[in-house]
Amino acid sequence: MLGVLLVAFAGLAPAQTVPKPEKVAELRMALRDLLVEQIHWSRTLVLATRAGKDAGQKFAGLFTAHNRAVKDYLQAALSGRAAAKKAASERAVKNARDMDALLSGANPNLPQGAVLNLLGSHWAHHVAQIESAAKRDWAGEARVWHDMRKHILTIADALVEAIAKQFAERLQ
Numbered sequence: 001m002l003g004v005l006l007v008a009f010a011g012l013a014p015a016q017t018v019p020k021p022e023k024v025a026e027l028r029m030a031l032r033d034l035l036v037e038q039i040h041w042s043r044t045l046v047l048a049t050r051a052g053k054d055a056g057q058k059f060a061g062l063f064t065a066h067n068r069a070v071k072d073y074l075q076a077a078l079s080g081r082a083a084a085k086k087a088a089s090e091r092a093v094k095n096a097r098d099m100d101a102l103l104s105g106a107n108p109n110l111p112q113g114a115v116l117n118l119l120g121s122h123w124a125h126h127v128a129q130i131e132s133a134a135k136r137d138w139a140g141e142a143r144v145w146h147d148m149r150k151h152i153l154t155i156a157d158a159l160v161e162a163i164a165k166q167f168a169e170r171l172q
Helices: 002-009 021-051 053-079 082-106 114-134 138-166
Strands: none
Touching: 053 082, 053 114, 082 114, 114 138
């Protein structure tokens, strides 16, 4: 998440040493992955909109609301506002329910609740990542990132399986 990455380096004094090349390469790959995923989702939204304008717009709104909840939680965590963190989490849960309803309604191979369960774990990863970053616990943040990345692939795989079953004739 770009916000966490930028917050991690915001306010830090300029380095007085030369960075380790392997750490620069690791940062490069993380940022590249992040930005490639961002443009992937932008493309997905364009294609979804083409497939069904109303559904595509609804999904785009839900995806944007998810990102907004992450940003709001991050800002609240960094400023120590517990009530704002709770509000962001509540919005994220409502958003996950709405996304579950949209996707399970659009695809008979996604039973109601399946996407909600996946997104619940995804939100927990966001929270753990943000809390680690807010405490400047970079080892903890790295562990969460590893788990989060693995889990996002699980979400992608679940969606691919359902879409492939629904549109098998288009994947010949």
